[in-house]
Amino acid sequence: MKRLVLDIGGTNTRICLVDENQSIVFKDRVSFTGDAEAFSKRLKENCFRILRSEDTDDFVGLSVAGAYLNRERRLWIPNLFGGTLVSPFDLLAIDNDSLFVTNDRISGSMGEMFVGAAKGCRDFLYISIGTGVGIGIVSDGHVVNGSNGFAGSVGWIRFNEERIEDLVGGIGVSSSYEELTGMRLSAAEIFDLAESGSSEAAEVIAVTAYYLGKLIACFTNSTNPEVIVLSGSIGSRWKLLEDRAMEVIYKETSPMITIPEMRLSSLGEDAQILGTSILMHHEISI
Template sequence: MNLFVSDIGGTNLRVAIVDSEGAIHYKKRFSTPKDPQELLNTIISEFERNYDRFKLEYGCISVAGAVFEDESVWLPNVFGNQNYRLKEELQKSLGIDIFCIDDRVAGLLGETWKGKAVDHRNVGYLVIGTGVGLGILADGKIVKGYGNVAGSVGWINMDVLNISTSISDINNIENFISGPAILRRFKRICGGLPKGVKSIFELYEKNKDECVRMIIKQTSIAIGKLLAIIANVLNPELLILGGSIGEKWRYFEKEALRVFEYETSPLVRKIRIEVSELGEKAQILGCVKYIIERVNS
């Protein structure tokens, strides 16, 4: 059985054809369109290009936002703050059953199926990329919460973390540790016009820019505090870091773990914190797992 998968991220849109065993036969990446119709056209075009070749039976869309119980999606980078009936629109155009899932849960499902969370029952999957969110596995069950928005940790207020910032519009942790937030902070505090977040880490590697080192240290402290909150509340056996910033854990690890050790209960410290090995495939594979579970049920 071949499946059509699209992962709509805040920065990148990924389209893939995957079989029911998890083998990826086709994958393509685009910049995420900011126009709703352009997004739909891109997904539909990729589906039509591959439909006959792969005999596609079902589809799944992972979104960097929220998927509500009525299956409408909240994807502010594309649709603004209005809920959008993405599933209905795509099913009309594609002619197959479509499932929608948020990227926190999709990434977690991918890790439990093919990644580092295989055979684990209590796991947190923390995505730090364009946004910040947490997938939660507790006693072997995915926790979605009332309204399907459990894990919205990016909204934790900076005052709760006891981190002061001189930038007035940084009011939550997503606006401090996400990729775009790190870039904005660098531009405002350090000056200059870096090409992107990647260039900030390249400057850090050169060990010559004190301002960059301060930005990374502040980010490390905030990540350590966030991990401590997650550990204290959920008591997972494993925390997996994903997303473009989460995957750069080695830059944050030393300072973040120092904070983590200080701010966690001694009863919950013995957990593993690891970087996802699946990378951007986590959401794609999680979508496949979600389709299989829904079809079989």
């Protein structure tokens, strides 16, 4: 029997079916256009259609870019709803006994730990950098959730009075390039230009790499991971970030700590979907 799993990201939502072998057999997308009511309506329609037309489990999984507040049973997805807390059960029109909810830091970490780049690792960081920045922390084989679901929500960490999300996230990269050149391009386009030899793009990427290195050094010192898995549209461009970031990491990491091995995600955007499905299986088994 297949399982319906959704991953609400900072821009796009993936709606998938996962089979008993933890393979994704169907994938669809819904983009957020700024209208929360229309977005919720589309999610409900898609869920209803799939649950009625497919041989699916009644237990639905949801992973979100932000946090699921355990005590309040509410979602916090700042890139979509600002500071408004949203009920996941109302958002999808699914009964609370039929919905499993987690955040993308935990689901991504679980996906990579069980079937991805961190398979076999018990102490690692899963760093996802796209529209925003989040870190999944796995210590001795256990994912750290925090007292109310916010562990690894690092976007508000500041360096030189600027939020790390604005320094290394996609919107920040675009803004930095626009300040330098007067042109507004996507982060992907800027990375492509840097790869092609553009000095302006390379300058922006060097600053991004510098602050990413500081963030990684900070969490390497505080969690002592053996591996760091990089994911997301920015994290996956590690090749262009590596030299400058590693300079900072070596400089700012304790000499008593072994520098962790840097790995690219082997699951990409599927890490959250598969990780949520794995967590659901574990929940049911218990």
